[in-house]
Amino acid sequence: MSDADAGATPDDDAVPDPMGDVYRVLGPDGEVRGEVPDLADDALLAVYRDMVTARRFDERAVSLQRQGRIGTYAAIEGQEASSVAATHALRRDDPVFYQYREHGAVIARGFPADYLAYWMGHESGTAGLADIDVFPLNIGIGAHLPHAVGAAMAFDYRDEDRVACAHFGDGATSEGDFHEALNFAGVFDAPSVFVCHNNGWAISVPREEQTASPTLAEKAEAYGFEGVRVDGMDPLAVYRVVNEAARKARGETDGDHRPTLIETVEYRFGAHTTADDPSAYRDDDAGEAWRAWDPIPRLEGFLRNEGIADDDAIEAVREEADDRVAAVIDEAEGVEADPADMFADVYAETPAELERQKEGLLAAIERHGRDAFLREE
Numbered sequence: 001m002s003d004a005d006a007g008a009t010p011d012d013d014a015v016p017d018p019m020g021d022v023y024r025v026l027g028p029d030g031e032v033r034g035e036v037p038d039l040a041d042d043a044l045l046a047v048y049r050d051m052v053t054a055r056r057f058d059e060r061a062v063s064l065q066r067q068g069r070i071g072t073y074a075a076i077e078g079q080e081a082s083s084v085a086a087t088h089a090l091r092r093d094d095p096v097f098y099q100y101r102e103h104g105a106v107i108a109r110g111f112p113a114d115y116l117a118y119w120m121g122h123e124s125g126t127a128g129l130a131d132i133d134v135f136p137l138n139i140g141i142g143a144h145l146p147h148a149v150g151a152a153m154a155f156d157y158r159d160e161d162r163v164a165c166a167h168f169g170d171g172a173t174s175e176g177d178f179h180e181a182l183n184f185a186g187v188f189d190a191p192s193v194f195v196c197h198n199n200g201w202a203i204s205v206p207r208e209e210q211t212a213s214p215t216l217a218e219k220a221e222a223y224g225f226e227g228v229r230v231d232g233m234d235p236l237a238v239y240r241v242v243n244e245a246a247r248k249a250r251g252e253t254d255g256d257h258r259p260t261l262i263e264t265v266e267y268r269f270g271a272h273t274t275a276d277d278p279s280a281y282r283d284d285d286a287g288e289a290w291r292a293w294d295p296i297p298r299l300e301g302f303l304r305n306e307g308i309a310d311d312d313a314i315e316a317v318r319e320e321a322d323d324r325v326a327a328v329i330d331e332a333e334g335v336e337a338d339p340a341d342m343f344a345d346v347y348a349e350t351p352a353e354l355e356r357q358k359e360g361l362l363a364a365i366e367r368h369g370r371d372a373f374l375r376e377e
């Protein structure tokens, strides 16, 4: 990536760097080491606000799960920068296809309460994401990548100036869908950006047992396009790299609409999900070296150093994040559960067999009462 190559990749201070060779803009204290993207103060503050909101959402969601108020939840702590900054680097109508952990993409697009409703088990939860051009959460690892490339190819055929951005983990690179999707993207110039969140683990499987390739970014070479390895805990580096990749996908850099594979190197501080216990497979202190690279204090340090935010501004962001998350929880908890919702939004036109099952359920609800079909609190 031409512009991105201008960034610094050194590490000449005392803080141990667990990431290896990555494109980077900010040092651990938010000091500038590379080329800062050309963003207005408001835009930089918006990235910070969305990252703080993502972390607050995480704290509250884990706590709600422990209280039995939501089902399983996949925490983002440590990985906020890559999905938030990547989404800010796109245009509003560029669709995002994500896996399940990249909540920052949804928060950066306005954070509808529907999102939490999904994690609470309401079918209506994913429907609201359509309004913000975010495709539904994808549990089948890698399965959303061919969809993203299909959307990108459709934009190309229809001559629409849009780019599809897909997020997935290091574990997804072992799936056939990953290879098929990237192969199509390379052959057919699909206007697409692939963001591979390398957090070092696929549940309990370490990155080294996932692939013999030294890096994930270099897999792009096999598909005939560029791969970039970036510090995924540096929001300004992620912004620059994704923005450059989106411009390239649009054909704005040299006329060719080329995809890019971006490996964001990062660490999940928490468990894989609320159903996981990482102490069973990794050292408690394995995350120590990564704490120094926590994306939130880093961007905060930058904003303070540059005079963009002071104590009051930082406090205001925290309060706004608390309020925003509290409002989302209130609204999501107000959603009325309707068991018949499970039949909605599966097909554009409900097939007869599914219609028959729905009628059967409605009749049973009529007979036994709604409460018989809802979990006891």
Ligand SMILES: Cc1ncc(C[n+]2csc(CCOP(=O)(O)OP(=O)(O)O)c2C)c(N)n1
Residues within 6 Å of the ligand: 101, 139, 140, 141, 142, 168, 169, 170, 171, 172, 173, 197, 199, 201, 202, 203, 272
């Ligand atoms: C096709 C498929 N196989 C297996 C699983 C079980 N599974 C759920 S999460 C996961 C690990 C994914 O790791 P990664 O892509 O690195 O994402 P991360 O959880 O680290 O964000 C696996 C194997 C699944 N959901 N789908």
Ligand SMILES: [Mg+2]
Residues within 6 Å of the ligand: 169, 170, 171, 197, 198, 199, 200, 201, 202, 203
């Ligand atoms: Mg992973």
